[in-house]
Amino acid sequence: MKKILIVILALGLGACASAPEPKPKLKPVAPVSVWNDNNISQLHSEWHGVPYRLGGGTKSGIDCSAFVSVAYEKMVGMTLPRTVREQQRLGHTVPRNQLRKGDLVFFKTGKSTHHVGIYVGSDNFLHVSTSQGVKISSLHNVYWASKYWNAKRISRI
Template sequence: MRYSFRNILFLAFVALALGGCASSGKLQPGSTPGLQTVPVEASSSEKAQKLWQVFERYRGTPYEYGGTSGNGFDCSGFILTAYQEGLGKQLPRTTTQMLASGDVVHPGEIRPGDVVFFRIGGKEQHAGIYMGGDRFIHASTSAGVIQSSISGYYWKGRLTEARRFD
């Protein structure tokens, strides 16, 4: 029985460590669980190249709830900064506000530079920027600014929506 409790405790810790930012609120009505992407090479998009440059500048920057600078980012703070610095665009500050704006991107039409949203822990949302080839960049609570695979163990099945901010 002690062994089972330790396993549960370990799994709870892993879920918390891998969880996304909590600056978002809840899913918008009509969200699409299991949204799929069409792989696109990151190098095929000028937008993606500019965003990769911002990512390289901030790679490894620690997670900080409410953070929007090189001292620390939350997920939406990183997206906001990446769009400002890389593309000269102003986005809403929180994931909830991002979900309420931008153009809805339908399954199979996600392109590099689109903002992708994930369901974490029920109502909470996490967001990142799709970069093509199954990759997205984001600020994770456990590792700071990183790139991850949308189909990776933790993220697979959690992608719910995407928005385009052109």
């Protein structure tokens, strides 16, 4: 009896240890895009100038991935993961010349550091600058153009 119990426990523990990391889940929303100029402008006005703060998630200071999470929750009722790394795993890759409003744009800003923003049209993106806070920047800006990595379109479940 003890041997059976030990085998059952060992199998149970082994299964837990080898379970794959779950993919982040998105909350389903109505398939209506609200990434339009009026709503983007309102979001920008509401957050414009809020300073960058690593790990921050409020209007007293926010980092890039938290801003993207807050924006998606407000704009489309979708809950995104909290970090750039987790957000980068979502959706499907979109070629730069096919970007649409609401797509996430990713940048490699250092050897192991990354940045994320939200494409808002006309080759611009909304993000949190470390020096100027929440703002709109151009993908053609010399700095951002050289750091551009890829873009993702977030699909609804």
